Every structure is written in C-alpha cells, then in structure tokens.
C-alpha cells in the first residue's frame with residue numbers, strides 16, 4: 114500500500130506535466146472525462162495518500178488505496194481508471210479511486226495534518242491525540258486526520274523507534290513519549306522518502322516484516338492489532354505497554 118512518501122515521489126515524477134494541457138482523457142472510472150479535456154493542469158499536490166491534480170476550478174483526486182499503481186509514459190495491459198495524454202507524454206492510473214472535487218482545493222484539505230507538508234503542525238496532532246485517550250496508539254497513528262500520510266510501515270517503525278508497544282492506550286503514554294512519537298512520524302516519513310528514492314527502503318526496516326528485535330536479539334511478535342486490525346511487529350521486551 115502506498116504511504117505518503119510514495120505519493121510525494123509520484124508528484125515529483127509528474128512535474129513534466131505541470132502547466133500542460135490535457136489533450137486526451139479516458140478510463141473506466143465514473144468521472145465526467147469531458148471536464149478535463151483541453152484543460153490545463155495548474156499544479157499537482159498531495160495530502161497524505163491523496164494525489165491531487167489541480168485545474169482552474171476543480172481538482173481530480175486520486176486515491177491509490179491498497180493496490181493502486183500508476184505508469185508514466187507507458188501503459189499496463191489492463192485498462193486504466195484514468196488516462197491523461199499530453200503533447201509530451203502520458204500518465205495512467207490503475208486500481209484506484211478517482212473523484213472530482215469542485216472549487217478551491219483548500220476547502221477540502223487541512224495541510225497542517227500532513228506529516229510531509231511544509232505546514233505540518235505537531236501541536237495540532239497533540240491536541241487531536243488528547244481527545245482520544247482510550248484509543249490504542251496503533252489505531253491513532255493510522256488516523257489520516259491526525260497523521261495524514263502515515264501507513265502501516267511508518268506506524269511499525271515509529272513505534273519501534275520510540276519503544277512504545279502498539280496496543281498502548283493514547284492517554285496512558287507519558288507526554289514526552291507522545292511528543293517524541295509525533296515528531297518521529299514526520300522525521301521517519303522524510304527518511305522513508307529519502308531511502309525509497311535510493312531503492313534501499315527495506316534494508317532500513319527495524320521492525321516492519323522483521324523476525325528479530327535487533328536491540329534485544331529476541332523474536333518480534335507479529336499480529337494484527339487495534340480496531341483497524343493492521344499487522345504490527347513489536348518486541349514485548351523493549352517496547353513498553355502503557356495501559
């Protein structure tokens with residue numbers, strides 16, 4: 114599943130089409146394709162895992178969900194959800210959600226919630242966490258309205274770095290640990306971005322899909338946790354359960 118940093122890489126890869134006019138548009142999504150034809154792309158934006166193609170009075174939102182993919186200047190065998198053709202190339206999106214957002218894009222998104230955005234606001238995340246003391250941290254950290262862009266890999270790595278057990282209750286975790294965790298969500302996301310661009314992300318994983326805790330030389334527990342039931346990898350020896 115693409116996490117926030119992967120969507121930021123997509124944004125960098127499509128910069129060749131910023132300011133270009135859409136000369137061909139089709140796909141098997143249900144949006145009104147005529148809206149896009151002969152329109153000029155003003156910019157590309159991201160909010161967490163949302164990829165946004167901004168036109169003058171509307172925005173096309175692409176959500177790659179669990180299995181979404183894209184191709185730039187090439188096509189896959191299956192039909193795209195959305196194909197955009199330009200004088201200098203093409204973008205194709207597959208197995209994703211496509212939606213048109215009418216009007217200014219700023220009315221739909223709070224950029225301060227995105228851990229990779231220049232307007233990311235850790236204080237706001239703290240206020241949001243203070244409102245959900247009974248939630249498990251493994252669910253809270255995946256809440257896209259608190260930590261937009263954080264996915265399951267980032268969740269596992271951040272909790273491991275901060276020595277926090279994924280089933281800890283938000284309200285029971287000491288304040289300084291919460292501050293550290295909030296900071297790491299953004300720091301690790303930028304490291305994820307840096308490593309992914311160098312095609313070496315996996316070798317830096319300390320918890321995600323790992324079998325052993327490198328700090329304790331003990332087996333890591335692997336199990337679905339929280340209401341979201343997403344897979345967690347953790348060490349019961351060095352990751353403290355706050356409950």
Ligand SMILES: [Zn+2]
Pocket residue numbers: 326327328329330331348349350351352
């Ligand atoms: Zn350990």
